Amino acid sequence: MGVRVSIGDFAVMTSLSRKTLRHYHDIGVLAPVHVDSHTGYRFYDTSQVDHAHIIRRFRSLGMSIPDIKALLSTEDAAARTEIITTHLEQMEVQLQQTRDTVGALRELLSPVATPAHVELHHKPALAVWSIGATIDVSEIDSWFAVTLRTLRDAVETAAGTPLEVVPGGLYDRALFLESRGDATLFVPAPHSARPPADVRAEVLPPAEFAVLTHSGGHDGIDRSYGALGRYVNEHLISHQGPIREHYIGATAAHPTTFTATEICWPIFSTTPPAE
Template identity: 35%
Template sequence: MQAVRVAQLLTVGEFSRLTHLTVKALRHYHEAGVLEPASVDPSTGYRYYTAEQVDLAQLVRRLREVRMPVAGVRQVVSTADPLARESMIAAHLDVLRQELTATAAAVGSLRALLAGGATDELTFRQAGEQQCLMIDGHVDQDSLTAWCAMAYPLLYAVAGRWGLAPSGPSGALYAFEWFQVGGQVTAFLPVAAPGAGQRGWRADGGQVRWGALPAQRLAVAVHAGPCGDLDRTYGALGRQVLGRGIGAPGPVRELYLVTSADTDDPDQLRTEVCWPVTGPPS
């Protein structure tokens, strides 16, 4: 009779040497249901593994090295379908790449802040009234990017549908209070169309409305680069406005001169920050 081959059991120490996972890590992964021993001695509690578990342990180690949460690792290793497993790993790597991109941008922003440099000269503008398509939303800072990704394509789509040619760059209005607690933001797109008879006009289920930016005197600074650095331009502009005692009630306007729709290079982005002021500059 041919003997049945029994898989050789490895002690925790032996398995640790083969996988470079510490005894503490192996205990943690056992308790978390990520990497369970092949056998546990009921009298001593000693854990034993098999050589066939080495590849799985090495996968667990690498997934944790790329900061996959333990719950995600457990889902990956418990999935028998190789394609589904690869899809879950790829999704995590995509998130990781986005985080790395954001970290690189933050590092660049910090270096630029530490390097200092000259602040763009403050200019003043008497803006005339502008007819616009507008979208209002109650938005906080965390959800602003997603809201803008919805609002601006919709504004341009409605303008195209109604034959309204843009007459200037798109922008947004932010009440001073928004920077403290969030609140209403108004995205706008100036259009070349008469305002007569348009009062109360709305489109797309009421999301898009007709409105006008009032004539207003503005202090203006141009921000070059990603929006994550806008606070520097706000700080430089606001200090000058408040220091001269010429600040007027909000909202602040932002005008998007060069957007991500125009360039893939974040350093080429251009945003005008327009602070309302009263009277001539001192």
């Protein structure tokens, strides 16, 4: 033990404000060694200064309170290393995301006038197995992964072997407009097979689309949507049906990693159908 000091002196030694120290006491991160029962004054021990510095530094780096509590409560060096390593890895991911965002903003501020490569496609009727749901935009990533796994498992069970399938999605305009709406994932239906109970067999009707292929993963896909939507509204007639996507390049080992996404914007065709 060191020497007992007032909260004022402890604040000076640790660069933690009175308000912050009281909050850390309330949540059990850094408790004073003594609280006067009559005045309510908090007193700390000089031996707590290092802990206070650890807490302040890790909080400045974004570590959560539960992780800091776990870090300070364990004497296991391996456990401490794991907590710190995990947090550093999270910081590296966040740093890369920040770099990507900065790069995207620089592109927006200094745009390169490259015309969007848009093709007009007639998609014929397509028999599919599908799963649909009404979801919030915040849920879409987790829903996508679980639903795609269910569809792939269903198709592989029907075929009796792993298959390289090109899944697709249908997204209601409400998802973009209201942040909640209908979403459907689908895969081409296996021949001569019936889907399991949680999967629907249906036929997507023929439709006309303006199509732009977004290379790589999901990063930057908003720019591709913007370019495609601009082209459609400037040169074609937009249809208010759901947006359709096709996910290209996935493998059985990495079913949610794609090399490209084909974005299909529904349009009204100005060309009469062939007879």
